[in-house]
Amino acid sequence: MRFWSRLVNWLSSLFWNQELELSIIGLQSAGKTTFVNVLATSEFDEDTIPTIGFNRRHIRKGRVQLRLWDLGGHPKFRESWEKYCRDVDCIVFIVDSADHGNLEVASAQLHKLLSWPSLQGIGLLVLGNKNDLDGALNEEELISALNLQSITGRTVACYSVSAKSQNNIDVVLRYLTNLPKKQRT
Numbered sequence: 001m002r003f004w005s006r007l008v009n010w011l012s013s014l015f016w017n018q019e020l021e022l023s024i025i026g027l028q029s030a031g032k033t034t035f036v037n038v039l040a041t042s043e044f045d046e047d048t049i050p051t052i053g054f055n056r057r058h059i060r061k062g063r064v065q066l067r068l069w070d071l072g073g074h075p076k077f078r079e080s081w082e083k084y085c086r087d088v089d090c091i092v093f094i095v096d097s098a099d100h101g102n103l104e105v106a107s108a109q110l111h112k113l114l115s116w117p118s119l120q121g122i123g124l125l126v127l128g129n130k131n132d133l134d135g136a137l138n139e140e141e142l143i144s145a146l147n148l149q150s151i152t153g154r155t156v157a158c159y160s161v162s163a164k165s166q167n168n169i170d171v172v173l174r175y176l177t178n179l180p181k182k183q184r185t
């Protein structure tokens with residue numbers, strides 16, 4: 001029975017709308033809410049306020065409905081990240097790639113989160129945001145600074161983006177809307 005219902009779900013996903021559940025995490029001020037707003041409206045809105053807890057957002061892109069958890073990055077909200085990442089299809093980690101002083105903390109928080117057994121195998125997309133700013137790390141430098149090469153047992157992708165100038169946002173959107181559901185290895 002389980003097999004048949006899975007087969008029917010898979011076949012329908014080929015022809016009808018797909019839903020993808022994503023969690024957007026990262027330190028405070030990395031630009032998570034800004035990024036989600038840009039995905040939704042294609043416009044940069046400078047007037048974001050720090051996210052308290054989380055925002056739930058649903059964004060339709062073609063056949064794909066993105067169901068997002070935009071989580072607060074302040075230290076007091078980080079303990080709850082795992083709870084919102086357990087059942088997602090992909091974890092999106094956003095980092096301010098020009099904020100060199102916070103890269104070590106960002107890396108530590110990311111690896112701490114990924115060590116949860118409940119998150120084993122869930123795909124990871126790392127976005128180095130704010131590449132419009134001087135001194136922003138490129139993708140290669142980000143991979144090294146966040147020690148992404150040490151991550152095993154899951155699919156990892158990394159892009160340098162700017163929510164402000166919308167640089168590479170189309171590439172990220174293409175990546176997300178082509179993700180298979182429950183991208184677990």
Ligand SMILES: Nc1nc2c(ncn2[C@@H]2O[C@H](COP(=O)(O)OP(=O)(O)OP(=O)(O)O)[C@@H](O)[C@H]2O)c(=O)[nH]1
Binds near residue numbers: 028029034035047129
């Ligand atoms: N220069 C530049 N500034 C950006 C970019 N993206 C976001 N910002 C700015 O960064 C600041 C923080 O953005 P938010 O989107 O609120 O950050 P957040 O990660 O949601 O922060 P929390 O909700 O506190 O976790 C705002 O002033 C944004 O305008 C970008 O690509 N470039």
Ligand SMILES: [Mg+2]
Binds near residue numbers: 032034050071
């Ligand atoms: Mg926010």
